[in-house]
Amino acid sequence: MEDRKKIAEVKEDWLSTDYAKFVAKVPERKQPFMLDSGIEIDPLYTPADLDEDWSYLERLGFPGRYPFTRGVYPTMYRGRFWTMRQYAGFGTAEESNQRFKYLLEQGQTGLSVAFDLPTQLGYDSDHDLAIGEVGKVGVAIDSVEDMHVLFDGIPLDKVSTSMTINAPAAILLAMYIVVAEEKGIDRKVLRGTIQNDILKEYVARGTYIFPPRPSMRLIADTIMFCAEEVPKWNPISISGYHIRESGSTAVQEIAFTLGDAIEYVKTVIEKGMDVDKFAARLSFFFASHNNFFEEIAKFRAARRVWAKIMKEKFGAQNPKSMMLRFHTQTAGSTLTAQQPLNNIVRVAIQALAAVIGGTQSLHTNSYDEALSLPTEESVTVALRTQQIIAYESGVADVIDGIGGSYYVEKLTDEIEKRVWEYLDKIEKMGGMVPAIEEGYIQQEITDAAYQYYKAVAEGEKVVVGVNKFVDPNEDLTKFHLHRADPTVREKQIRKLKELRAKRDNQKVRKLLDELKKAAEDENTNLMPYIIEAVRARATLGEITDVLREVFGEYRPPVIF
Template sequence: MSNESLKAKLDAYNAEYAKQVAKHPERVGLKHKNLYTPLDLDGFDYEKDLGFPGEYPYTRGVQPTMYRGRLWTMRMYAGFSTAEESNKRYKYLIANGGTGLSVAFDLPTQIGYDSDDKMSAGEVGKVGVAIDSLYDMERLFDGIDLGKVSTSMTINAPASVLLAMYIAVAEKQGVPASALRGTIQNDILKEYAARGTYIFPVKPSMRLITDIFEYCSANVPKWNTISISGYHIREAGSTAAQEVAFTIADGIAYIEAALKAGMKIDEFAPRLSFFWNAHNNVLEEVAKFRASRRIWARILKERFHAENAKSMKLRFHTQTAGSMLTAQQPNNNIIRVALQTAAAVMGGTQSLHTNSRDEALALPTTESVTIALRTQQIVAYESGLADVVDPLGGSYYVEAMTNAIEEEVMQYIKKIDEMGGAVEAIDKGYIQKEIQDSAYAWQMAVESGERTIVGVNKFTMEEPPVTGLLKIDASVGERKKAQLAKDKENRDQAKVAEELAKLEKAAQTPAEGPDHVNLMPVILDCVRAYCTEGEICGVLRKVFGEYKPHNTL
């Protein structure tokens, strides 16, 4: 059928559609067209825009076989209270089919304070596990062979310290750093823009990141040195297109920093990874994942002239949307997570964490975590979604939405480039303002009833208080402080002072150039001497200072 004939038939259909709408008005809040046809893919070039899975521009997936050969890594995010308690949860998850670990750290650990610091009062072990020194990391992975498990660590400002601890634990197990597989989030720019667990100013933070790139490319080659995170940008309220745009803009900034430090693109780009949110709109999310791969491939090839195919592959971890969980009717969250899981799988994720039904209220119970893990397993083994590569490829709607998201993303990236890049855009408050505006628009749509949230603004009901939630004992902080005091007594204090002095001297060297000292080996020596995270970050605070947020809008 010619485009002219199709257009005529479409006009006739839309005329009939309009008559029906006059009788039965559409639901409010619908933002897409009622029907998509080949006319929405004018100029569509299969080879240029899609290609085959495992081939440039990777729209259809980064591997030729995708899940037909190997399923995604089922990586449940866990960590609470002490290292010993979290270790029990990790062993439980592995025993029940989890194929990777994902470590949640408590707030003091995320911002570089020990459990005995006055800044840590009331927060020790609350939102994740408390890690003060190598002693704790040894307890966290006791009985878990780091040569056989892949581990993701959600840590940013002190990522170098926690990675050093992980390497040191592996050494004690007899596992060489070259065999380690996993990821550190290590994405500080999104902390300034959307999350807030930063420590140091931008320039020294970028130095720490590029030092990790350089060190791992030579010593920990299987490790993903950064997980450039759109997840938290989306959690803060961005749209799907903004999530991709601001995250890829951050990725461009990291690449430019590494190139400025003297690295070559194909030395480090293959180990860059991403972290996306799986939101509620299933088909939009699938399109978002597909668009992100194509955009990244083109940027790496055309802008940075990468030659290694691995540099162009956007590999990503996905987490279901925490911000979409509701405290009301929490069992509804099981269905939400299942749909978000389906979106991530149809979108081609490399690993996935599914949130638990009770996370809008507390840290998840063992029962809730089991349901979340089983959700992935049911999708993997029973749904058929993992049986076909890119099952929605060729859908008029999905392809049109993939194109539309790409176009919007590139408009944002162009504007950010004109500002001088992501660092400048964050410094000026532009990215923060865009996220805030989108979050406000979403909330207004919920409050007006334009957007329905089941159990919140529609289909509500009287509910008894939720029982059986996981509660972190208030005594954890005191017990952890006592444990830390004993750990400090068992180390060589002279060695601690010696290594911290070396770190201070190394941190004072230039961020680049012939006198630059890579801080990773020095931090690793501190960790081996059982210096605490707070002591190491304290030295770096002394040299680098602390970031002070400001908004010039």
């Protein structure tokens, strides 16, 4: 390669002559060009723009090797594509089961369960607060009986199942284990993920139940239980997706997610488990947003920072403990109600960034999701988008095909630098829990969200079909909401009544009492107690109520 200094000199010359003359004639569209993360974009990147001490072996290395910048596996998609995993669930367990089977028939390779809000908040469907919400944004699950219906006819020893469940994650995992065991499948072979990431619920997603401390304990219990009992399960999916969707920048998404991850690792280590015993099963979840290069660089930077954290901060020895494996979803907040077909293109670009960025699994949004739950047709287009990227585009045939792009390498470095700045600041505040309790994280996200809103409202940021290229004849009154069956709640209430009539209520009471005692002792792992309660047909609401009684409920500060 030519001398760095020489390239820098020629670049200076080029900037002051050819480039400057051109700009004088035709001014650039923006001054300056900026990423939402606050990084200014130069017109052109060269080897001379990389840091002086930039070293290929140190910063990039090789796929499957520290620091994993180019990918976590040696062959990446040359061996096997990413898992195509569409998030689905609505109405009753029967209806969701049908959608799962449809998606598997279409070539989807993993399941992803959406639960309704009462389930996510630990209320049975007959609770007053569940009015209007049963079966709306996901499937209603009250007991292991519903879980049996949800996975009816699906081979749990063959598929991997991701469940978007947080505050009551331990209970839903227990249900999954019990369903498998009652079908004769050993828990040791189960593959899948529970989201189980409570910290981002406090700052972004909102489905917290208990205060941070007992919540962290529940998470540690599930991580430690899985390490021993369900070794192929990912007991947590540490999620930046919702942080980003709440309006954060790409840098904040990575910084706050890794900040949360550090907190989980610290908690489990403090409970006495060796880092290499559990860290390999920590998984992550990010958004893929509009800015193509920024997103790719973000994924690469995230891998590098996490590897360093695990190696240097936590002293991990096993390379698997340092590997940031992640699921990606295209950014729902970028979908527009206007001209919805345009969303297919947005999703394709975002999905491409995720694949080039090295994701392990991917959900592509459906084009109609700004308006309602997706139809079978729109969700098929979304899945086909992934299949086209996989089979037709050729990007999956080479590992990290964009590595070495001067721009992407520079961006990867810049994002990493800014992530470390946030992480240092959070550490000085005492970690993520105090940073959340003080409202710092929430304020940072809310500020970024408002900046984004203003940029669009003032036309500085163009959203095609919304503030430019608007179709004056478009009729937004045409859209219809996909309505969950309004009788779902009645059906669930009936099933609950039947369940309570036929189960051994004395046994349920006894097991719930035992769970309560176990919850009162911080050093007891709650998973075995929850599993036994679930097996005896205790409901989600009953189990959560016991924990509410012991742990209390979280009341957040209001920040906007």
